[in-house]
Amino acid sequence: MANRLCEMFGIEAPIFAFSHCRDVVVEVSKAGGLGVLGLARMSPQRVDAELQWIDDHIGGRPYGVDILMPTTYQDAGEGEAKYDADRLLPAGHLAFVRGMLDRAGVPALPAAEAAQIERDLVSTFNFTPGESAAMIEIALRHPIKLIVNALGSPPAELVERAHARGIKVAAMAGAPKHAIKHRDAGCDFVIAVGTEAGGHTGSTTSMVLWPRIVDAVAPLPVLGAGGIGRGRQLAAALALGCEGAWCGSIWLKTVQSEVTPEVKARMFEAGPDDAVLTRSVTGKPCRTLRSAFTDAWDAPGAPEPLPAPLQAILWWGQGRTRVERVRAKEFLTYPVGQIVADMREETSVRQVVQDMLGELSEAKERLDRLLG
Amino acid sequence: MANRLCEMFGIEAPIFAFSHCRDVVVEVSKAGGLGVLGLARMSPQRVDAELQWIDDHIGGRPYGVDILMPTTYQDAGEGEAKYDADRLLPAGHLAFVRGMLDRAGVPALPAAEAAQIERDLVSTFNFTPGESAAMIEIALRHPIKLIVNALGSPPAELVERAHARGIKVAAMAGAPKHAIKHRDAGCDFVIAVGTEAGGHTGSTTSMVLWPRIVDAVAPLPVLGAGGIGRGRQLAAALALGCEGAWCGSIWLKTVQSEVTPEVKARMFEAGPDDAVLTRSVTGKPCRTLRSAFTDAWDAPGAPEPLPAPLQAILWWGQGRTRVERVRAKEFLTYPVGQIVADMREETSVRQVVQDMLGELSEAKERLDRLLG
Numbered sequence: 001m002a003n004r005l006c007e008m009f010g011i012e013a014p015i016f017a018f019s020h021c022r023d024v025v026v027e028v029s030k031a032g033g034l035g036v037l038g039l040a041r042m043s044p045q046r047v048d049a050e051l052q053w054i055d056d057h058i059g060g061r062p063y064g065v066d067i068l069m070p071t072t073y074q075d076a077g078e079g080e081a082k083y084d085a086d087r088l089l090p091a092g093h094l095a096f097v098r099g100m101l102d103r104a105g106v107p108a109l110p111a112a113e114a115a116q117i118e119r120d121l122v123s124t125f126n127f128t129p130g131e132s133a134a135m136i137e138i139a140l141r142h143p144i145k146l147i148v149n150a151l152g153s154p155p156a157e158l159v160e161r162a163h164a165r166g167i168k169v170a171a172m173a174g175a176p177k178h179a180i181k182h183r184d185a186g187c188d189f190v191i192a193v194g195t196e197a198g199g200h201t202g203s204t205t206s207m208v209l210w211p212r213i214v215d216a217v218a219p220l221p222v223l224g225a226g227g228i229g230r231g232r233q234l235a236a237a238l239a240l241g242c243e244g245a246w247c248g249s250i251w252l253k254t255v256q257s258e259v260t261p262e263v264k265a266r267m268f269e270a271g272p273d274d275a276v277l278t279r280s281v282t283g284k285p286c287r288t289l290r291s292a293f294t295d296a297w298d299a300p301g302a303p304e305p306l307p308a309p310l311q312a313i314l315w316w317g318q319g320r321t322r323v324e325r326v327r328a329k330e331f332l333t334y335p336v337g338q339i340v341a342d343m344r345e346e347t348s349v350r351q352v353v354q355d356m357l358g359e360l361s362e363a364k365e366r367l368d369r370l371l372g
Numbered sequence: 373m374a375n376r377l378c379e380m381f382g383i384e385a386p387i388f389a390f391s392h393c394r395d396v397v398v399e400v401s402k403a404g405g406l407g408v409l410g411l412a413r414m415s416p417q418r419v420d421a422e423l424q425w426i427d428d429h430i431g432g433r434p435y436g437v438d439i440l441m442p443t444t445y446q447d448a449g450e451g452e453a454k455y456d457a458d459r460l461l462p463a464g465h466l467a468f469v470r471g472m473l474d475r476a477g478v479p480a481l482p483a484a485e486a487a488q489i490e491r492d493l494v495s496t497f498n499f500t501p502g503e504s505a506a507m508i509e510i511a512l513r514h515p516i517k518l519i520v521n522a523l524g525s526p527p528a529e530l531v532e533r534a535h536a537r538g539i540k541v542a543a544m545a546g547a548p549k550h551a552i553k554h555r556d557a558g559c560d561f562v563i564a565v566g567t568e569a570g571g572h573t574g575s576t577t578s579m580v581l582w583p584r585i586v587d588a589v590a591p592l593p594v595l596g597a598g599g600i601g602r603g604r605q606l607a608a609a610l611a612l613g614c615e616g617a618w619c620g621s622i623w624l625k626t627v628q629s630e631v632t633p634e635v636k637a638r639m640f641e642a643g644p645d646d647a648v649l650t651r652s653v654t655g656k657p658c659r660t661l662r663s664a665f666t667d668a669w670d671a672p673g674a675p676e677p678l679p680a681p682l683q684a685i686l687w688w689g690q691g692r693t694r695v696e697r698v699r700a701k702e703f704l705t706y707p708v709g710q711i712v713a714d715m716r717e718e719t720s721v722r723q724v725v726q727d728m729l730g731e732l733s734e735a736k737e738r739l740d741r742l743l744g
Contacts (some may be wrong), residue, residue: 001743136493154483196577204644205566205567205577205578207566207568207577208644208714230583232583233583236579236609237733240735241604272576273576341580342584360743363738364743367736369373370373370374370610371736
């Protein structure tokens, strides 16, 4: 495709795949797109191992990494204190989550195991600048071609170091003003995220947001994110002025995906209203599969979710592990966008890419017929 | 344009304009699209006069009407009782609105005038099947080419009568299941309304909703609604499988528009987050310009909005007239979609259509370059 982002990375199709799963990253890059591994919640050791695995399997194709580098954050505390849920998290919030699961008959974890999980969890919640920096040092030892900052503009020093090695830098934006900051910070392109996206997102829809961001940072290239899982949606992104697509949710339905069979089964039954925008899983507005957990925070008398990253530590440490242990399906959740309503059966990453490109061609032929 | 909806109506561009303003209807049809007059809140006498004016000015071009024909509604009561706000509306809700405006120094209307407004208002809130039917009888005396039902599927008898006269019938859908009902009711096409639209709307975005509805009712034609104000968005609608666009908000910025200069000025300063989805103006989720009135219903301790049409009668009868009388800008609101963020200056209907078609051509040329 005659496209600036295809030329930038030497790829065949401007399909960028965000995934926490190395298999998806490798398969997308091998299928002609560009896989981007999300590093959030990985320990530095694990990051190194995952990237080494990708290097061993990707056959020299380009790939990237996605790192959370927040400009503002609430420090989780230092030293031993930060590993103690009862000190870190308000008693009312702990009681709310523990009570919800107790009443549903989800057994508590043994105390020693729970403490270990808390320790691992807090130490791998790489939301501080120091933790992000350590992650970047490891990533830079691998042949990555792209670094994406999922929270705010990348620091100038990082942009300089990346560019000196021929690595491109990008960042996510939910509003034109953020996109302009990213451009001014030296980003090579911007990812415009509509409200229909899974994960952290704003309130403006892709249809309205993408052309606004395209115009705000022109001639810098823009990827459309939020609502793209098929070729017609990729065609729409190109029609709206984007250079390609940033997709996350669609890979969750693949055999390569990291989600459990239970979560996958719930996604295959979900409607668009089951991808709810909630602060209950991370503390920031995050679109995620509706569950008894997300519903509970909307009920009368529920506490306000904590600021990030405390709410995430609360859910992961106090809720998710307990729930997954006994596969308590009704409480399971996972970030996913409104296209979950079109995800009805398991397929392969390669098939998703082929279907997307096939439908893109059909959409182009249709436009040719309609518009001459 | 080689397009089924253009052929259906003998129009040049598949741009359908919903407006409460007869001037917009006439100008859009004369510019090559199809104007559709919203009849809600008009008395039968006024409907007749408006359509006569259109007939006198539209030069034989096709146009349509949009009628609220709800399948479920709360009856506002019969006889004299329905004209008495203090009987019709809960005391707590009346006190909430009156208190809000009293505290803001917005003067109450003289009692006799307020009573007259209530009477006119309730008698013109044509939300009952009987009132809709009377409206349709009047519309059928005019050379309309299209009847759109904004709430639910049109009754079989109406579809039959319309088709017998060569009039097409359509209806709005926010989910595939509603679109299928409309198809089965005999609609000639369906209008798929994304959450970004102004007015009554659901929660699924246009990017996700339109292709789902296109596939659900294929080969029936679908118009995309919600988020279309420019040519790239029209191109995206066509790429997503729609046959054209149903636009409402964009006309509010024209010199022909019915909105007051004060509301227009507020729209020209609004961001996308200022088009809020709220039940406070009609009782159903309706995207409207954020104001001190819409905010008040989100505040702690505010009552739940009443069911439709009572909440609309509450706002129009108790709030809007008082607010408009003294031009209390902070309380003014008007249904508008997220594209309000792109509406920065006044222009003409003809210019909007020309700009849309010009940018549509540019988008097509861009796709030709990108996709060969």
